[in-house]
Amino acid sequence: MMDFQNKIPFAIKTETGAIVSVDDVERGLAAGCHCPSCKGLLVARKGEQNRHCFAHYRDSKEKCFYAFETSVRLMLLSKLESVVKLNTPAHYTSFDGVKELVAKAHADIGVQFVPQAETHGVPAGLFQLMSRPDFHLALHFPAAHEPVGLYPLWLGRFIAKHPKTGVLAVRYNQFGDRMFDKSRPAGMDTTTLMLTILSENPNCLHWLYHPREEMALNALEQLAEQRRQEAEEKARLQQLKQEQLEEARRQYEAKQRMQREHQAVITAQMRLAEQERAAQRARDYAARAAQDSDKTSIGGQYPRSTPTACRNCQLQHQRLDADGYCYREVCIRSRAKRIARAEKADASTRYSYASMRGGANASSTTQKQASLVASSQPVSDTQRQWYSSIKPGSCPHCGGDRGNGPNGWWCEKCK
Structure with a gap:
C-alpha cells in the first residue's frame, strides 16, 4: 500500500x-x-x-x-452538482495488436450535471456538454475493491440507449499524491481540492466507452482491408513481373539455343563442304596426274609441275614449262631475264625463246628447229622434247589447232 x-x-x-x-x-x-x-x-x-x-x-x-x-x-458522489469542468484523457484502442489513437485529450470541457430518474443500471454521474447539448459524458464510480478498467454489467445496455454518450471510470489512486503534498494552495479546503483534481487532472479518468471508437474501428478495418488489397496487388504485380522475367529468360535461352544449333549446322555444312572440296581437289589432282603421266608415257606435252600457277603472273594455266612459267610473252621475258642473270654466257635459251616469236607455221618452225640443232649452241633434252611435241601450225602454248593470234605465235584462246 x-x-x-x-x-x-x-x-x-x-x-x-x-x-x-x-x-x-x-x-x-x-x-x-x-x-x-x-x-x-x-x-x-x-x-x-x-x-x-x-x-x-x-x-x-x-x-x-x-x-x-x-x-x-x-465524497465525489455527494458533490456531483459541483462539477462544472472536466479534462478527458486521450483514448486508444487495440487493432491487430497495435495501439491506435481514437480521440485526443481534451481540456476545459464545460459540463452540467444531469439528474437521472433511475438509480440502477446507469452511471452515477451524467453530464451534458455545454458546447454540444446532444452529447453527454457519464462518470462511473467503481467500488474501491474493483480492478481498474473493469466494465460494469450495465454498460452494454446503456451504450445501446445512449450511443452518443461517452463513459469514463474514476481512478481514485490519482487523488492521493496531490491531496496530501505540500503543493496544495493555501486556504483551499480538502473537498474543493478533490473536485479540482477531478476537473483538471485527466489521469483521474479512464475511458470505458467512446462514441468514436466504433467509427474508428470501422475506419481501421477499411484501412487494413485497403492495405491488404494493396499488398495483394503488389504481390500479384511482383509475381507477374517475376513470371515475365522468367518467360523472357526462357525465350532468350531458347533463342540462344536455336542460334547455337543453327551455327552448329552451318559449321557442320562448312566442314562437310570443305571436306568435299578437299576430296574434289584430291580427285582432280589425281586425274591430272594420271593424265600427265599418260601424256608423258606416249610422248605428249611435258606435264606441268606443281603448283599449277605461273611463277610470274600467278595465273592458272593448262601447261607450264619445266621451270614453272607459262607461255605468255611477259612471263617468257621474265624467265629469260632470270636465265640471263643466272647464266650470262648461255645464249641458247634466249635464242630458243626468240625463235618462237616468228610464227607458228610448219615451215618456219621446222627451219628454226633445224637451225637451232645445227647451231653451235647446246639444246637440252627438255627443250628438244618440248619442240618435238609442237605440231606444225598449232599453238606453242596449248598445242591446239587455233592458228596464230594477234601476237603472231599463240592462239585466240591463249592470248
Whole structure:
C-alpha cells in the first residue's frame, strides 16, 4: 500500500451518517467519525506541520485496505452538482495488436450535471456538454475493491440507449499524491481540492466507452482491408513481373539455343563442304596426274609441275614449262631475264625463246628447229622434247589447232 492509504481525507459522521471532511470536525476522537470502509473508529489528526487527515484508532488500521478510495468515492458522489469542468484523457484502442489513437485529450470541457430518474443500471454521474447539448459524458464510480478498467454489467445496455454518450471510470489512486503534498494552495479546503483534481487532472479518468471508437474501428478495418488489397496487388504485380522475367529468360535461352544449333549446322555444312572440296581437289589432282603421266608415257606435252600457277603472273594455266612459267610473252621475258642473270654466257635459251616469236607455221618452225640443232649452241633434252611435241601450225602454248593470234605465235584462246 502507498503512504496515503493510511491517510483518510473523509469519514462518516457517526451521529448523522453523512460524509464529512476532516476540515469540518474537531480534533482527535472528538470528531465522532468512523471509517467508511471498515466502520472502525477514526481519529482526526489536525497538527501544525502535516496535512490534516483521519486515521484508524489503535488496531483497526491493520484490517482496512480501502479506506482512502472509499472515502473519496463517497465524497465525489455527494458533490456531483459541483462539477462544472472536466479534462478527458486521450483514448486508444487495440487493432491487430497495435495501439491506435481514437480521440485526443481534451481540456476545459464545460459540463452540467444531469439528474437521472433511475438509480440502477446507469452511471452515477451524467453530464451534458455545454458546447454540444446532444452529447453527454457519464462518470462511473467503481467500488474501491474493483480492478481498474473493469466494465460494469450495465454498460452494454446503456451504450445501446445512449450511443452518443461517452463513459469514463474514476481512478481514485490519482487523488492521493496531490491531496496530501505540500503543493496544495493555501486556504483551499480538502473537498474543493478533490473536485479540482477531478476537473483538471485527466489521469483521474479512464475511458470505458467512446462514441468514436466504433467509427474508428470501422475506419481501421477499411484501412487494413485497403492495405491488404494493396499488398495483394503488389504481390500479384511482383509475381507477374517475376513470371515475365522468367518467360523472357526462357525465350532468350531458347533463342540462344536455336542460334547455337543453327551455327552448329552451318559449321557442320562448312566442314562437310570443305571436306568435299578437299576430296574434289584430291580427285582432280589425281586425274591430272594420271593424265600427265599418260601424256608423258606416249610422248605428249611435258606435264606441268606443281603448283599449277605461273611463277610470274600467278595465273592458272593448262601447261607450264619445266621451270614453272607459262607461255605468255611477259612471263617468257621474265624467265629469260632470270636465265640471263643466272647464266650470262648461255645464249641458247634466249635464242630458243626468240625463235618462237616468228610464227607458228610448219615451215618456219621446222627451219628454226633445224637451225637451232645445227647451231653451235647446246639444246637440252627438255627443250628438244618440248619442240618435238609442237605440231606444225598449232599453238606453242596449248598445242591446239587455233592458228596464230594477234601476237603472231599463240592462239585466240591463249592470248
